[in-house]
Amino acid sequence: MSLNQVDLAVSASWIIPVVPTGRTLENSALIINQGKIIDIVLQSELAKRYHVNELVELEQHVLIPGLVNAHGHAAMSLLRGYADDLQLQPWLEQHIWPAEARLLSEAFVRDGTELAIAEMLLSGTSCFSDMYFFPEVAAEVARESGIRAQLAFPILDFATAWASGPEEAIHKGLSLHDRYRSSDRIGVAFGPHAPYTVGDESLRKVVTLAEELQIPLQIHLHETADEVEQALKHSGMRPSQRLAELGLLSPLSQCVHMTQVDDGDITLLQNSGAHVIHCPNSNMKLASGACPVTRLLDAGVNVALGTDGAASNNGLNMLSEMRQAALLAKVESGNASAVHAHQALYMATMAGAKALGLDKVCGSLELGKAADICAIDLSGLAQQPMYNPVSQIVYSHCRASDVWVAGQRLLENGVLTRINQEQLVNTAQQWREKVVNV
Known part of the structure; x- marks a missing residue:
């Protein structure tokens, strides 16, 4: 059987699609093609159904809408x-x-x-x-x-x-x-x-x-x-x-x-x-x-x-x-x-x-919507033990590790992919001098 070719799959320990409300998926993967979510599958089914150009595996992470x-x-x-x-x-x-x-x-x-x-x-x-x-x-x-x-x-x-x-x-x-x-x-x-x-x-x-x-x-x-x-x-x-x-x-x-x-x-x-x-x-x-x-x-x-x-x-x-x-x-x-x-x-x-009038585009991890995704690392001490990933996201102090917008990875393992962070800090410090001296 030929496999469907797709651009990207992101697998994680938990996926919270937000719609439908209250649902948490475990050990699953988002399937993304041409910037949109086309499927959500169990990790065990991924290789059987899709040939993926890029696979991102995030253990002890939760995926939520951006x-x-x-x-x-x-x-x-x-x-x-x-x-x-x-x-x-x-x-x-x-x-x-x-x-x-x-x-x-x-x-x-x-x-x-x-x-x-x-x-x-x-x-x-x-x-x-x-x-x-x-x-x-x-x-x-x-x-x-x-x-x-x-x-x-x-x-x-x-x-x-x-x-x-x-x-x-x-x-x-x-x-x-x-x-x-x-x-x-x-x-x-x-x-x-x-x-x-x-x-x-x-x-x-x-x-x-x-x-x-x-x-x-x-x-x-x-x-x-x-x-x-x-x-x-x-x-x-x-x-x-x-x-x-x-x-x-x-x-x-x-x-x-x-x-x-x-x-x-x-x-x-x-x-x-x-x-x-x-x-x-x-x-x-x-x-x-x-x-x-x-x-x-x-x-x-x-x-x-x-x-x-x-x-x-x-x-x-x-x-x-x-x-x-x-x-x-x-x-x-x-x-x-x-x-x-x-x-x-x-x-x-x-x-x-x-x-913002964008509910047909983003805001939830639903099929057909843009792949606007946030991955949150729940492996830290402040998130242990894990009973409820949604509770940990809201009430404990978490950090985002990765962000995709329309399937493009803008944050990768805590590092910005398109913005020079060191240069930006220097620019901000230059503005501080202007603010206090002008």
Whole structure:
């Protein structure tokens, strides 16, 4: 009998496909051809059914879908640790915005984005969403790196280093969308920054264009109690209500943070099909509040995870984000069973893919999907003894050993295959000198 010729097989002690939920496969292998998963077989059946051009055998490893970081500001990695232990507004107004005013450039975005992508790959992320200036530069860095990305181009009602106002930002963003329209890894989204920085006229234009082109949109929403309080004083409406009346809440919408949520907000999210991006580490560090994840999930709202930027998180590790999301949900709800390990893994993979409109492409290890895969080493002392690999991934301190995106190996045994890590560290140190001396 002739064997089927395929590009790649990756075998491991455990495979957690995420869909269907709760399933763990033992001693199995993913079969990959032309960048897609075409089969999952027992290791004992592999040689009987396939002739494999490349076989990767990972003992004491678990394969999961590549993690999806659904919100961040990649270039701000160059401001990691620059201003700590502050509330959001003084952190932004007294430190981050003045630093950006001095330093923001294409070079800043290029180097900061490459630093962020390297860090994300090293911790198992295969897809990320970014909202920052000069998104065309970030898109090019993402393309060169091999990672999957959504670039949410920033829209604000005032001039920035990238655009003179909302009209130019939208024009540039749509040009970027046209440039990557046929890309299989780089997508573009609208990024109206927040209800307090974008007026009704600009938001209506975003709604019209997003619906017409079926492009996602991402917005910071209900990030702090002060944001909601100021909106009520100004308009008599909570920000979510205003966005709903403008038509901005829909299945295309990615609502980032949502730490200040009441029953009315949940109903609006539930009825609109909008997604929530939960950033637990950043929200805790800035004392912004806690997203009521359990209540949102109970209402059927899709909740994904994001790291936010390294300037407010100090890391871009989605393995850490999963753990914090699960633990914070238990504290916030008073229920130790809230956001169990499988739910946390789902939030970091499939829920993120859904929020970004990529659930047909990635987020789970299903036949026909892109081979976006993360391998995690479970052989260490901190993972022993092994009772439940999903629990170990979420609650113990693990490391990603390998990452594939569309079948391309971007991380191999803990080493980046396309990015020079030593050179990147040197570049980051050079930026530190500029940040403190300019």
